[in-house]
Amino acid sequence: MAPALEAQVLQEEQSLPHNNNFFNGLNDVTHRSKVTVIGSGNWGSVAAKLIASNTLRLASFHDEVRMWVYEETLPSGEKLTDVINRTNENVKYLPGIKLGQNVVADPDLENAVRDSNMLVFVTPHQFVEGICKRLVGKIREDAEAISLVKGMEVKMEGPCMISTLISQQLGINCSVLMGANIANEIAVEKFSEATVGYRNNREVAERWVQLFYTPYFIVTAAQDVEGVELCGTLKNVVAIAAGFVDGLEMGNNTKAAIMRLGLREMKAFSKLLFPSVKDSTFFESCGVADLITTCLGGRNRKVAEAYARNGGKRSFDELEAEMLQGQKLQGVSTASEVYEVLSHRGWLELFPLFSTVHEICSGLLPPSAIVEYSEKLPRSF
Ligand SMILES: NC(=O)C1=CN([C@@H]2O[C@H](COP(=O)(O)OP(=O)(O)OC[C@H]3O[C@@H](n4cnc5c(N)ncnc54)[C@H](O)[C@@H]3O)[C@@H](O)[C@H]2O)C=CC1
Numbered sequence: 399m400a401p402a403l404e405a406q407v408l409q410e411e412q413s414l415p416h417n418n419n420f421f422n423g424l425n426d427v428t429h430r431s432k433v434t435v436i437g438s439g440n441w442g443s444v445a446a447k448l449i450a451s452n453t454l455r456l457a458s459f460h461d462e463v464r465m466w467v468y469e470e471t472l473p474s475g476e477k478l479t480d481v482i483n484r485t486n487e488n489v490k491y492l493p494g495i496k497l498g499q500n501v502v503a504d505p506d507l508e509n510a511v512r513d514s515n516m517l518v519f520v521t522p523h524q525f526v527e528g529i530c531k532r533l534v535g536k537i538r539e540d541a542e543a544i545s546l547v548k549g550m551e552v553k554m555e556g557p558c559m560i561s562t563l564i565s566q567q568l569g570i571n572c573s574v575l576m577g578a579n580i581a582n583e584i585a586v587e588k589f590s591e592a593t594v595g596y597r598n599n600r601e602v603a604e605r606w607v608q609l610f611y612t613p614y615f616i617v618t619a620a621q622d623v624e625g626v627e628l629c630g631t632l633k634n635v636v637a638i639a640a641g642f643v644d645g646l647e648m649g650n651n652t653k654a655a656i657m658r659l660g661l662r663e664m665k666a667f668s669k670l671l672f673p674s675v676k677d678s679t680f681f682e683s684c685g686v687a688d689l690i691t692t693c694l695g696g697r698n699r700k701v702a703e704a705y706a707r708n709g710g711k712r713s714f715d716e717l718e719a720e721m722l723q724g725q726k727l728q729g730v731s732t733a734s735e736v737y738e739v740l741s742h743r744g745w746l747e748l749f750p751l752f753s754t755v756h757e758i759c760s761g762l763l764p765p766s767a768i769v770e771y772s773e774k775l776p777r778s779f
């Protein structure tokens with residue numbers, strides 16, 4: 399790491415709240431925080447590794463980190479959980495990376511959360527509601543949650559952010575952590591940043607920062623839970639558009655234009671849904687930085703590129719299964735969820751990029767429509 403950057407990291411590390419009093423008597427062994435990671439995909443496994451390095455280092459946490467695994471049988475006939483616990487590697491979703499000996503994989507959801515007061519949700523967004531239903535009445539009353547999940551749900555009453563879903567179903571506070579965080583890069587400890595979004599309790603936010611922060615993973619807190627979460631959610635729709643541009647070989651200027659227009663729609667949509675969303679959030683890691691990294695190197699971009707190269711003739715589901723081997727795309731379903739909100743509220747014309755992405759993904763328009771949609775832009779755009 400460059401000396402100036404290293405100095406900044408050290409300075410930030412020293413200013414971390416190592417002795418905060420979020421939970422009384424944290425350094426007393428009987429009151430140590432216990433962490434469960436709910437999810438064990440590509441990012442879930444990296445999150446467990448980051449957290450496990452800190453729970454070993456910091457006295458106010460139990461060393462052990464439980465990681466709930468959606469159980470599956472590997473081609474060898476072994477259970478994924480058994481292999482993770484034997485090799486200390488998630489051989490399916492993060493091969494080649496040691497998670498830390500203090501990570502314990504557990505296929506039993508109820509058992510995995512039993513004693514924990516810090517719950518880290520990190521599964522594809524479509525599974526969160528089902529998981530929460532299974533957790534009702536099974537978690538500690540003093541539990542806090544954080545969501546690393548990028549996505550949203552649309553209910554009869556309107557859009558529902560994943561952190562809100564977790565809060566409402568489980569009756570607990572839920573913060574979020576989002577950022578320019580391609581998991582495979584963080585797994586090999588390449589420098590990156592992230593943003594914790596919190597509602598109103600700064601001490602809780604600092605506790606989450608402490609749990610994730612390492613010299614190669616710099617975490618800052620922003621009091622804007624909806625803004626941070628909507629950035630992480632909506633950038634996946636823009637990444638699909640960027641993938642179409644790549645598949646059509648339109649070049650870097652077009653891709654940059656799509657990213658800029660996408661960022662504008664991200665900001666406009668977020669502020670229409672939640673007027674409290676702050677402009678400054680879009681300049682944090684969760685905002686423009688995540689948009690850039692996902693549009694350059696993410697899975698949504700990659701599969702959308704293949705979709706456009708095939709002229710839309712092979713479905714996203716088919717390409718996802720073939721190219722991602724069990725990992726899940728969030729952008730296609732998020733585009734559909736956003737479209738539902740836009741049509742319901744009569745906002746379709748205000749969001750030509752978002753609506754065009756959904757219309758391409760659902761086969762109503764060809765991939766080339768992504769560069770034709772600009773004709774629909776309002777004059778003031
Ligand atoms: N991979 C990445 O680079 C990053 C991912 N994210 C976000 O993190 C969230 C989780 O993504 P990943 O950890 O990458 O997962 P993934 O896409 O790598 O893996 C899919 C996961 O879903 C599980 N699964 C499959 N069917 C299930 C079911 N019915 N119920 C529950 N779980 C089931 C699989 O076992 C696997 O753990 C997503 O919202 C994603 O957008 C955020 C930052 C970076």
Ligand SMILES: O=C(CO)COP(=O)(O)O
Pocket residue numbers: 548577578579580581634637688691692695696697698699727728
């Ligand atoms: O969210 C991500 C990076 O921050 C990962 O994006 P993809 O799901 O497109 O790989």
